[in-house]
Amino acid sequence: MNYQIEIPKTPLHPNPMPLIRVKGSHREIGRQIGEACKRQVEHSIENARQLLAAAYSQLELTWEGAQIQARKYFPFAQERYPQYVDELVGIAEGAGVSFDDIAVLNAMEAVTMDALHLSRCTSMGVNDQRTADGHVLAAHNEDWVPEDEDDAYMVHVSPNDEPPFLAMNYGGLLPNVGINAYGIGQFIDSVYPNDSRIGIPRLIVSRAVLAAKTPGEAIRSTLVPHRAAGYNHLIVHESGEIYSVEVSARRFAILYAEDGYAVHTNHYLSPNLAEIENDPEEKISSRVRYFRAWRLIHQTSQHTIKTLQAIQRDHVNFSNSICNHAVDMTDPLDREKTITALVADLTTREMHVAWGNPCYNPYHTYHLDA
Numbered sequence: 001m002n003y004q005i006e007i008p009k010t011p012l013h014p015n016p017m018p019l020i021r022v023k024g025s026h027r028e029i030g031r032q033i034g035e036a037c038k039r040q041v042e043h044s045i046e047n048a049r050q051l052l053a054a055a056y057s058q059l060e061l062t063w064e065g066a067q068i069q070a071r072k073y074f075p076f077a078q079e080r081y082p083q084y085v086d087e088l089v090g091i092a093e094g095a096g097v098s099f100d101d102i103a104v105l106n107a108m109e110a111v112t113m114d115a116l117h118l119s120r121c122t123s124m125g126v127n128d129q130r131t132a133d134g135h136v137l138a139a140h141n142e143d144w145v146p147e148d149e150d151d152a153y154m155v156h157v158s159p160n161d162e163p164p165f166l167a168m169n170y171g172g173l174l175p176n177v178g179i180n181a182y183g184i185g186q187f188i189d190s191v192y193p194n195d196s197r198i199g200i201p202r203l204i205v206s207r208a209v210l211a212a213k214t215p216g217e218a219i220r221s222t223l224v225p226h227r228a229a230g231y232n233h234l235i236v237h238e239s240g241e242i243y244s245v246e247v248s249a250r251r252f253a254i255l256y257a258e259d260g261y262a263v264h265t266n267h268y269l270s271p272n273l274a275e276i277e278n279d280p281e282e283k284i285s286s287r288v289r290y291f292r293a294w295r296l297i298h299q300t301s302q303h304t305i306k307t308l309q310a311i312q313r314d315h316v317n318f319s320n321s322i323c324n325h326a327v328d329m330t331d332p333l334d335r336e337k338t339i340t341a342l343v344a345d346l347t348t349r350e351m352h353v354a355w356g357n358p359c360y361n362p363y364h365t366y367h368l369d370a
Helices: 026-036 038-054 063-071 074-080 082-095 099-106 146-151 202-209 215-222 280-297 305-312
Strands: 019-024 122-126 137-144 152-159 165-170 177-180 184-190 231-237 242-247 252-256 261-264 337-345 350-355 363-367
Touching: 019 026, 026 038, 026 082, 026 152, 038 063, 038 082, 038 099, 038 146, 063 099, 074 082, 082 099, 082 202, 122 184, 122 231, 122 280, 122 305, 137 146, 137 184, 137 231, 137 305, 146 152, 146 165, 146 337, 152 350, 165 337, 165 350, 177 337, 184 202, 184 215, 202 215, 202 231, 215 231, 215 242, 231 261, 242 261, 261 280, 280 305, 305 337, 305 350
Parallel strands: 019 152
Antiparallel strands: 122 137, 122 261, 137 337, 152 165, 165 177, 177 184, 184 231, 231 242, 242 252, 337 350, 350 363
């Protein structure tokens, strides 16, 4: 099933990603992340600067221009989610960098008008009826620019006023892919509607989901008014309830797990959203990956951590495969690879995470203490 092939220049990470433990107010949480991950934050800003410089002929956007654009989004975020803006302010303070730089990172998709072709993530979920031990499992391959792979880390967050959560993160971003103490897991895939607008950045909307205490609250968080655009949010609950919430700036669709299985990639599945998808013909690789993952996940009703990890290593349609490699990409806006792969057990509150491509790198286990 893996179609294992020899792939040159695949970064190796035999050791686990760093685990950062933070707690306190939102400002304090951000400051602790910034202090502990100063190198990763600075590196991610430099990577983003170089990306915009390399893509100037396409975007005609300087770093200063990106800062100006990002500032337009944050009044909406400040009005609805001041606590998460505080987290970003704290990250900037802790790392000793400009808040304007952090703002660009966290609104990057918006300020580049979705010209970043980040269309290779894969998310999956199986409920307790589809696993060998009755656990509820979810899996996610995080695909992003290769230069940010070294900036990945795990963060265990205990806010004063919200549920503790465990998340995968990188650079100066708000954490948003993870599980919380109420048995909620969120795994996001970029999608591309044509109704995007200035509003609350997608990453801040996603951060709010990790504060939810029920599946309904998690879903409502994805649909906050004045959102700039949207992701697909695969929301998995320890009860076995699994939803794909497809979101744009003005529309949404809630897709329920079919027969205990859920798969999503980077195109809309709902007809309501598909009709506003921007350039659907550019999402062919997403569709191929979706059907491949859908087929593989349906091949057993006795899934385990290892069966989902095997799907994450799959190389059909290489290099735009589930395990994605950037070996043949030259367009600066289209250079993307799997920088982490994770499988979450919502029943035991654990995440099994490979740093880099899972075909070459081992998984390590992290626990949510709550």
